[in-house]
Amino acid sequence: MSEYVTVKIDGQEIKAKPGEKLLWVALDNDIYIPHLCGIRSEERSNASCRLCFVEIEGIPRPVTSCTKTVEDGMVVITRSERVDRLVKTAFELILSDHNLKCRECPANRNCVLQVIAKKRKIKLRHDRFKPIAREYELDDSPAGFAFDRSRCVLCGQCIWADREEAKVGAIGFTKRGINRVVTTFKDLPLAESICTQCMLCVEACPVGALFYKKKEPHTATADKS
Amino acid sequence: MQLLEGEKEQILASVDEVLKNSSKLREDLIPTLQKVQAKLGYLPALAMEKIAEGLNVPAADVYGLVTFYNQFRLNPPGKHQVKVCLGTACYMVGGDITLESFERRMEIREGETSLDRLYSLERVACVGCCTMAPVVVVDEEVEGKVTPTRVDGIMLALQDEEKKSVTEQEPNQGRGEDS
Numbered sequence: 001m002s003e004y005v006t007v008k009i010d011g012q013e014i015k016a017k018p019g020e021k022l023l024w025v026a027l028d029n030d031i032y033i034p035h036l037c038g039i040r041s042e043e044r045s046n047a048s049c050r051l052c053f054v055e056i057e058g059i060p061r062p063v064t065s066c067t068k069t070v071e072d073g074m075v076v077i078t079r080s081e082r083v084d085r086l087v088k089t090a091f092e093l094i095l096s097d098h099n100l101k102c103r104e105c106p107a108n109r110n111c112v113l114q115v116i117a118k119k120r121k122i123k124l125r126h127d128r129f130k131p132i133a134r135e136y137e138l139d140d141s142p143a144g145f146a147f148d149r150s151r152c153v154l155c156g157q158c159i160w161a162d163r164e165e166a167k168v169g170a171i172g173f174t175k176r177g178i179n180r181v182v183t184t185f186k187d188l189p190l191a192e193s194i195c196t197q198c199m200l201c202v203e204a205c206p207v208g209a210l211f212y213k214k215k216e217p218h219t220a221t222a223d224k225s
Numbered sequence: 226m227q228l229l230e231g232e233k234e235q236i237l238a239s240v241d242e243v244l245k246n247s248s249k250l251r252e253d254l255i256p257t258l259q260k261v262q263a264k265l266g267y268l269p270a271l272a273m274e275k276i277a278e279g280l281n282v283p284a285a286d287v288y289g290l291v292t293f294y295n296q297f298r299l300n301p302p303g304k305h306q307v308k309v310c311l312g313t314a315c316y317m318v319g320g321d322i323t324l325e326s327f328e329r330r331m332e333i334r335e336g337e338t339s340l341d342r343l344y345s346l347e348r349v350a351c352v353g354c355c356t357m358a359p360v361v362v363v364d365e366e367v368e369g370k371v372t373p374t375r376v377d378g379i380m381l382a383l384q385d386e387e388k389k390s391v392t393e394q395e396p397n398q399g400r401g402e403d404s
């Protein structure tokens with residue numbers, strides 16, 4: 001096997017490690033492809049966010065770049081009418097179940113959703129899908145962070161951090177379809193679960209769902225605003 | 226849900242027995258849950274915890290699986306089990322309203338069991354008699370055209386039955402259901 005494969009993405013010739021997924025090869029070479037759920041070290045992506053579509057020559061339909069291994073001679077384009085349409089729909093579906101009060105959100109200006117919206121020129125507010133305005137109880141039981149599920153986009157990054165980095169197993173996906181949530185065993189508040197509060201999940205969260213509390217961890221009732 | 230007297234021992238024994246004959250691999254999780262549920266009628270938290278331990282998977286994963294599949298139940302089956310059909314036909318004629326009426330009457334939500342374990346409420350998809358929509362199955366008995374008024378009737382009948390079985394008296398009269 002040769003040391004590298006050559007692929008062409010948006011006209012740019014790129015040498016890539018065999019076995020790498022197209023998404024990461026593109027990103028490493030400053031070619032932007034939206035993505036939420038892909039995890040570099042994960043062997044098989046969930047491919048659940050449906051944002052990373054690209055067109056590959058010889059393949060009749062757009063494919064998710066996080067699941068596609070690079071092959072020698074592959075010719076890829078990251079934008080096309082079909083790709084844009086798929087990405088827009090997927091993005092709008094995600095947004096229809098996302099708390100859009102950006103100004104109140106700790107991730108404001110530092111949020112992957114805002115990046116995707118900007119790069120792909122998709123409005124955060126749209127009227128194609130009726131928003132599902134759901135009430136979730138804020139879990140602010142941990143000392144240093146909190147979890148607001150109304151902002152969660154179900155990307156699974158926090159679960160990966162919990163399992164593969166922290167090796168704890170405190171959180172996971174539960175329920176199905178539109179009711180899916182990230183939660184603990186028995187839906188306990190994080191502080192009552194086996195969570196060690198290492199906060200690697202907070203680091204992993206691309207939006208403002210898992211966020212650091214502003215006040216110092218040990219001044220429990222310091223009333224600052 | 227509070228465990229009954231002796232239930233804890235029963236749960237532990239059932240899980241132990243199932244795990245004895247299990248490969249203890251992650252792949253065995255679903256069959257294990259099915260076998261334990263067959264013994265206990267549901268999957269109490271304690272059972273999920275013990276199964277997670279036995280197969281060496283996070284309890285959060287067991288919980289995720291149990292809440293994903295409809296075949297698993299988190300609550301014990303009630304003495305009286307009410308299943309409300311929300312198949313296409315029943316849904317179209319207001320099966321969801323029927324379900325809501327039961328929820329209000331039983332003071333539980335769909336998928337739950339009343340604290341005294343007398344009633345449990347579930348939703349099902351098409352029972353196969355759509356002409357009678359909205360359909361409800363009460364303890365294996367199929368009831369058709371179940372409007373909210375009819376829900377009251379069904380609940381009264383069940384409560385009546387309970388009263389009778391409690392007092393053990395048998396006043397020789399019919400179920401007085403006409404309204």
Ligand code: SF4
Pocket residue numbers: 151152153154155156157158159182204205206207209210
């Ligand atoms: S909490 Fe954050 S990291 Fe976890 S699934 Fe939701 S959006 Fe993704």
Ligand code: FES
Pocket residue numbers: 034035036037038045046047048049050051052064065066067
């Ligand atoms: S990153 Fe490929 S589907 Fe989410």
Ligand code: FES
Pocket residue numbers: 310311312313314315316350351352353354355356358360
């Ligand atoms: S949809 Fe309810 S019985 Fe068919």
